[in-house]
Amino acid sequence: MGIAAAVLAWTAIQGARADAEAAKREAAARYGGDLVGVCVARRAIEPGEKIDEGNTEVLEWVSTMLPEDAMTSLSQVSGRVATSHIPAHTPLSEAYFERADSALEVPRGKVAVSVASDAEHAVGGVLARGQEVDVYASKDSVADKLMSAEVVDTSTLAENGGDLTWVTLAVRPSAVRELLAATSRGMVTLAVSNESAPRADDSKEDAPANKKDAKKAGAEGSEKPAEDNAKKERS
Numbered sequence: 001m002g003i004a005a006a007v008l009a010w011t012a013i014q015g016a017r018a019d020a021e022a023a024k025r026e027a028a029a030r031y032g033g034d035l036v037g038v039c040v041a042r043r044a045i046e047p048g049e050k051i052d053e054g055n056t057e058v059l060e061w062v063s064t065m066l067p068e069d070a071m072t073s074l075s076q077v078s079g080r081v082a083t084s085h086i087p088a089h090t091p092l093s094e095a096y097f098e099r100a101d102s103a104l105e106v107p108r109g110k111v112a113v114s115v116a117s118d119a120e121h122a123v124g125g126v127l128a129r130g131q132e133v134d135v136y137a138s139k140d141s142v143a144d145k146l147m148s149a150e151v152v153d154t155s156t157l158a159e160n161g162g163d164l165t166w167v168t169l170a171v172r173p174s175a176v177r178e179l180l181a182a183t184s185r186g187m188v189t190l191a192v193s194n195e196s197a198p199r200a201d202d203s204k205e206d207a208p209a210n211k212k213d214a215k216k217a218g219a220e221g222s223e224k225p226a227e228d229n230a231k232k233e234r235s
Helices: 002-031 171-182 200-206 212-234
Strands: 035-041 054-063 112-116 130-137 142-154 166-171 189-191
Touching: 112 171, 130 166, 130 171, 142 171, 166 171
Parallel strands: none
Antiparallel strands: 035 054, 112 166, 130 142, 130 189, 142 166
C-alpha cells in the first residue's frame, strides 16, 4: 500500500508538470515567441524592500510578453531595493528600481518651502537651481527684505518649460513662519543681486578724464612728498 501510494503521488506530480508544460507550450503557440527564464515576484513587493530568493523566483515566460529590460537571472536583482510597488507574479524590470531625478535636494540645515510666484515677481522667471535670491515682502507700499534663500526648484524647471507658477526655496527653519505669513498677504518678490561684479561705469568714474588730467594728478602726487620732506628739513 505504501508503494502504491508513492507511485500515485509520483504520477500526480508528473501529471501536474506535464499540464504546466502543456500550458506553457499553448501560451507560446498562442502569443508567439519562445519560453525564457525570467525573475518573477513570488508575492507583492513593497517600495523599500530588498530583493532576494525569498520574494523572487525564476520562471519560464513567453518572450513576446516580457518588457525589453526584464531581469532574467537572480544575480541581476539580488540585493537591489524596489522603488515602487511590484505586484505578485509580475516579471521584474528596471522600471521597478528607477529613482526619480526630480527629487528635491534640500541643503543641510535648511527647509524647503514652496511659494506662489510669477515672472513679474521672480526676475522674469529665469531662475536656476542653487541660485541665491533675496526675498522681499510689500506692506503699506513699502518693500522690506525678509531673508536670503536658495532656489531648490521652480515650476518651469520641473515641467521643462511653461509659465512660472511656483518657486521652492530653501530657508532657515526659523524663517519659515515669517515667509508663510508674508505669502498669506500676497506674492513675495525674489531679487537676484550681483554685488561681486564691478559696474562698467565704476572704472570710468575713477579713471582720469584725459592724459592732461593724468599728468596733473601725477605731478600733484609727486609734489606732496617733496613738500613733506621740506617741512621735515626746516623742523
